């Protein structure tokens with residue numbers, strides 16, 4: 169018999185909260201307010217001098233210029249073919265007509281594709297894939313926090329590396345008694361949206377708390393959405409327990425984290441670098457969860473692997489940092505699949521034919 173919690177398979181109906189009769193109504197309204205980020209409108213990148221994405225945009229422009237000229241399609245395929253292990257989908261989404269590259273002409277000085285090296289294209293494809301956006305649904309996050317709860321002590325710091333619009337960070341701060349929940353996001357506009365969503369949630373929290381018939385005091389016992397019992401400070405100090413950082417995850421030290429969350433389904437080629445970073449920084453006992461891709465590093469012990477369809481539509485793995493601090497990288501590239509190049513080419517040609525019909 170498995171000791172797993174009974175996992176949900178769909179969202180429950182969630183009628184809008186119209187009255188705040190008890191703290192549970194406040195939690196429900198706050199959780200409802202942070203759903204749906206996956207359908208946000210993707211703006212195009214800003215082509216401003218000094219943007220950290222300029223190098224990324226240069227290669228995107230070079231690839232898109234080939235995509236737009238049918239006589240350059242063979243060359244485009246020839247340059248992409250060596251990197252299929254790091255390419256997500258058939259063609260990179262950001263160079264497609266609805267992608268996030270600005271529609272303006274590239275600024276002078278941007279190189280054409282034949283002046284760009286293979287290594288640069290590979291690094292570009294890895295970054296391109298990692299910027300794909302997705303969120304777990306509400307019931308999947310409920311499953312997730314049920315799954316990790318037995319391994320956590322009260323308090324501690326939760327970090328989401330690649331936090332997008334902040335749903336996991338805010339859900340964590342509402343659901344479990346973490347002392348702090350921190351999101352790290354590379355794209356400015358996503359970081360900004362996370363901050364806006366958080367500000368809206370905190371306003372709603374203040375309104376909800378003010379409307380309760382019985383005021384919530386710091387000492388009032390409070391049952392959290394996970395069933396864990398904390399006290400009134402959990403909601404009263406909500407804003408102080410949440411932080412969003414706009415940065416590359418590789419530039420933020422996560423020493424001190426007790427749980428690192430990674431929605432790593434599009435991070436396949438980054439898993440080595442991420443595992444090495446976490447092995448260097450995390451203290452013994454810290455937890456890390458990944459989706460889709462495992463951590464294969466001797467500094468981590470697998471505590472539990474949840475098959476697709478249990479916690480989430482994709483697999484979820486939970487690891488614990490074991491042993492002393494490691495400074496040497498121990499992992500190597502073992503995550504990449506190599507799709508059949510001819511099948512890939514056939515799919516691309518079909519897609520291009522539709523695009524240019």
Ligand SMILES: C[S@@+](CC[C@H](N)C(=O)[O-])C[C@H]1O[C@@H](n2cnc3c(N)ncnc32)[C@H](O)[C@@H]1O
Pocket residue numbers: 298299300301302303304328329330331332333334335336352353354355358415416417418430431434
């Ligand atoms: C699949 S989304 C997940 C968002 C959020 N964690 C969630 O589960 O709702 C992955 C996020 O990671 C961000 N990302 C990719 N590479 C990153 C990096 N090097 N540093 C920080 N964020 C990154 C992407 O921009 C994207 O918003």
